[in-house]
Amino acid sequence: MEPDEIRTNFNSNFTYDNYQDLLDSLNNDLPSPIRFRIAESPVFLTNDFRDRIIAAGNNIIDFILRPDFKRITEDSIPDRWRCANENDHPHFILIDFGTHKDTNGNIVPRLIELQGFPSIYALQADLGMSYHTIFRIADNWNIYFNELDRTRYFDLFKETIVGPHHPDEVVLLDVNPHEQHTAADFYFTQKYFGISIVSLTDLRQEGKQLLYERQGERKLIRRIYNRLVFDEIADKPNIFNENIDLRQDLDVEWITHPHWFYRISKYLLPHLEGECIPKTYYLNQIINNLPDDLENYVLKPLFLFGGRGVIIDITKDDIDKIQDPYNWILQKKVHYQPIFHFDGHDIRGEIRLMYLWPDGHKRPLLTTNIIRLSSNNMINVQCNTNCQWTGVSIAFIQNPK
Template sequence: MIPDIRQAFNQQFTPSRYADLLAGLTVETGVTPAFRVAETPVFVPKKLEEQLLAAGEEVIKTVRRPDLLELTEAAIPKGYLVPKENHHPQFIIVDFAVTRNEAGELVPQLIELQGFPSLFGFQEMLARQYRQYMPVPETFCTFGPGLDRAGYVDLLRRCILGTHHPSNVILLEVLPRRQKTLIDFVCTEMLLGIPVVCVTDLVQESKKLYYLKNGEKVRVQRIYNRMIFEDLATYKDELGTIVNFQHELEVEWATHPNWYYRVSKFLLPFIHGPFAPKAWFLHELPVLPQDLENYVLKPLFSFAGQGVIIDPTPAHVEKIEDPENWILQQKVEYAAAIETPTGSAKCEIRLMYCWPDDAPAPVLAQNLARLSKGKMIGVNYNRDLDWVGGSSCFFEP
């Protein structure tokens, strides 16, 4: 998105450099990414960065509303409420489409948000690998304002470990070895020294949780939660008998499962501004817009773009039996803003915030980018294309 840097990058790119990048990721972690990694990072111009930061802060203001718990009471599905909710989510991610305004300038538009961790471990490693194998300007940075690698790792440590020893903190997931984000789990373990534990490997005694290490029980005092709770239902038969998280347990969460629902698409209708497309709960609309083709239908309780109806019709709406669980959002036109040797790519940028227990407000820590040449953004929708996939943003100094 910075023409001279983009042109220089494309001219210096070689397939062997890309192969070395992918090999470097595997050598460092012992895991081959299960999703496509893009050939290029994204070089973000200063003006767009400033707009992203301002837009992100407006979203954070909504998350920090004093009445947020009351506002989001209906956000948690029945049967998914978990006790001992803490005061705020330790992680918040906010996704923006890169679009063009009427003047042709690049501007961000809010797509989604979540009170849930993203690839905080992997993105740090990916940025380092881009620097090692690709022509990245030395002064460009992927971290949030004022952070370097040491500050970033310390911020993650405060969020994930809290006050506990790494051996008493676990990264918890459903069947982690089969997850596409396994490489991120390994990166996190390497950064912080916490074990990756499957939900089936937890041992409960009264209100205490343990995991087994070398045949011995180790107390779990804090959970870095990477579980999407719907997976517990999806894999119920395979998982067998597991801990009932609806019971009160003597454990801390980072982030508590309830925040996955509270800070989610549920908040889109409450966020306003030039960066926020209009959004409504479907059941609160007295009539559908006449230009329905300019909107998208999003289910509240879905992940990674699943269930989204990009080109809705009245017939789609009529078939929805639970309109209270759907959002109608103004459609966003992604800009083909990144020139590649095989055609222009669209871009979505994720701002990744950390909010330690002892911090007054969230801190922008890291970012993630997705490049696409198809109708849908996301690494699952561009498998047979090149110069697309997961990436990192390097911000102009």
């Protein structure tokens, strides 16, 4: 999936001094360093793989745009996390693909999972710029799709999360945001758009309105850039008794509404079809008629992300231990083709396509990407904290002419 000449040229010119410069350029202005590993190298996609993954993404987006999509996914939303004022579309769509060699020897994308929730959109822009500058990547390679550049990307990103409002009317919300794994992205977002980072404990309510304090002044919140995953607070049953209950009817816009985390998730995988989509089943619907070749499947919880809870080498005992099979899927394994090699090790990875969908736009737009590189079977940056040439990266492409 990489042009051999480009990979050879990058590796031959690579130095660890340049890699340290990369880390310094990203961390210098942050209150605390990035909390996950940044990979030494970007990835360079061939035009063939670029076109295949764009087409694969378009196929999935077409399904999400179906007029009956909400009906299909209504049961995905847990009753305890239902919120008022759901809008008509998500603002962020992320689609993860693994790299697979097909029967014709082509390197092709295979769908791993997807989510209707934001990721490190701000950090990736600076990561791509730093790779480009420090490693002197040729100008005909860039990190953006659809003829976007850095300026147009940030314009679209700002339109998505700030929209027509003043930045002090928009907050980035999470539980204990400064302690989160993705805190660095929060800081980059604040830097570029001037919005405040707030915790659930910072919110105040007057009637149906939410307020917070900024520089000693109480401010009205018109939009929440939501980075709070309800499943991550499931072990705190009193959290909405002790703080503002976000599920109630509030006079605030959600970017994006919490329901989309559930609607666009692994819950969707059994409904999707296509060459790039491995066969997937809801475990509760197949538990009494399991495939004979369980070794060719992966067992995944529906809503946990970052690789948590995934069982790669399944046994019947693993399935027998599951007490809530309706919250699990059984997915055909994708055999990852290495993206490149380092010091005799295969470096595998997944590419995450990142879409933005501002209000008023008819369709989400593919913008940029995340690459997660690994030297083992788990494509999870938290499993590769001490492995060289693994971690978070980004793919460069040459835009179609």
